[in-house]
Amino acid sequence: MSRFAFLCLLVLPLTACNARGGLGGSDDDDSSDDDDAADDDDAANDDDATGDCGGIDPVSGTSVSVQTFATGFSSPTDITHAGDGSGRIFVTEQGGRLMAVDESGSSTLWLDLRSQVTNYFELGLLSVAFHPDFADNGRFFVHYNNGAENTVISEFRVTGDPASDAPDPSSETILLTADQPAGNHNGGQIAFGPDGYLYIGLGDGGGGGDTYGNGQRQDTFLAKILRINVDSGSPYSIPSDNPFIDVGNHRPETWAWGLRNPWRFSFDRETGEMWIADVGQNNWEEVDIGVAGANYGWPEVEASTCFASNCDPSSFEAPVYEYSHGTGISITGGYVYRGCAMPDLHGVYFLSDYNYFDSPLISISWDGSTASTGPASMSGVGGVIASFGEDEQGELYLADHGGGRILKMVPGGS
Ligand SMILES: [Ca+2]
Numbered sequence: 001m002s003r004f005a006f007l008c009l010l011v012l013p014l015t016a017c018n019a020r021g022g023l024g025g026s027d028d029d030d031s032s033d034d035d036d037a038a039d040d041d042d043a044a045n046d047d048d049a050t051g052d053c054g055g056i057d058p059v060s061g062t063s064v065s066v067q068t069f070a071t072g073f074s075s076p077t078d079i080t081h082a083g084d085g086s087g088r089i090f091v092t093e094q095g096g097r098l099m100a101v102d103e104s105g106s107s108t109l110w111l112d113l114r115s116q117v118t119n120y121f122e123l124g125l126l127s128v129a130f131h132p133d134f135a136d137n138g139r140f141f142v143h144y145n146n147g148a149e150n151t152v153i154s155e156f157r158v159t160g161d162p163a164s165d166a167p168d169p170s171s172e173t174i175l176l177t178a179d180q181p182a183g184n185h186n187g188g189q190i191a192f193g194p195d196g197y198l199y200i201g202l203g204d205g206g207g208g209g210d211t212y213g214n215g216q217r218q219d220t221f222l223a224k225i226l227r228i229n230v231d232s233g234s235p236y237s238i239p240s241d242n243p244f245i246d247v248g249n250h251r252p253e254t255w256a257w258g259l260r261n262p263w264r265f266s267f268d269r270e271t272g273e274m275w276i277a278d279v280g281q282n283n284w285e286e287v288d289i290g291v292a293g294a295n296y297g298w299p300e301v302e303a304s305t306c307f308a309s310n311c312d313p314s315s316f317e318a319p320v321y322e323y324s325h326g327t328g329i330s331i332t333g334g335y336v337y338r339g340c341a342m343p344d345l346h347g348v349y350f351l352s353d354y355n356y357f358d359s360p361l362i363s364i365s366w367d368g369s370t371a372s373t374g375p376a377s378m379s380g381v382g383g384v385i386a387s388f389g390e391d392e393q394g395e396l397y398l399a400d401h402g403g404g405r406i407l408k409m410v411p412g413g414s
């Protein structure tokens, strides 16, 4: 589809595009290797531990800007690193290519899934997550929409040296699938938590206003964040402390529910805290803190405001931060900054918004219970931002979906 059509579908309100969803946000797969300095068995992170910020001069202050890091991508949807000490970042393209990008910004095709991915609307290759022990076992996971437009979570492997060889395209093992009743609100994130489990975000299935009634429905993968153990079982097992095992009609994979379209969530690599950005409907965009078993309320509430009539917002997990559609109309969740270059921004959460032709950069300060508008912002970064990503040192990158570029957040600027 054309860029215009894609933007129309994502950007314009319900009346014009029959329900928007939000391609926007970031990925994280590295929390598990971030907070486990003790059990890191990959040489890479050991290097991290000793050489940490080598080569990066910290700059004091809280002003930021972005610079172009890499170009030539086709609708980039996600950015992450492999925790393997290679210094690479990886970029998913909506059409199904997974690109490896070296420290100079030079990219190579690493895995080509174009023949099995539907690239349309909010469908495509949406996220990649590397196993915490990728450097040893070569395992990684992808979130995409297949030829039937349904969600597939599957595993691939590098059978040679994970730090230098390409994956085996025939190594796919499908972990789970979810029927998608419409092309929007597919979620898209997968990421390993600090507990080593794989978390998967799925939206309400699509339409608008929870057309298909999945928001408060228990017996579906939709409108949920799932949590699975990919290190036991075939093809996975259920962590014994998942909150809804044998509760009601819930699927045992469910970790949290009542989400509209959690396009992006991430884990703070220092605290392990989970940040969820849930794309809103007509009026509000929201940021949530991950809580096992939480019901985030959709479609009873949109952020902290009733969406259904006579709702009781107090019966749901409230967002910690929200903004109206005067500021943005499709939240792109990012990361808590823990990098080397801007120490004064440590602990600040960065996000953007997809649905402007020039996405803003927004920051949030967080004291563990209350969020407030943070110290750094840009009214426009010069692109349409679908995702954020971290490199191995915790520096942040932004995926310009419309412009096919990877931007890097750097100190200074006006
Ligand atoms: Ca859908």
Ligand SMILES: [Ca+2]
Residues within 6 Å of the ligand: 258, 278, 286, 296, 297, 298, 301, 302, 303, 317, 319
């Ligand atoms: Ca909510």
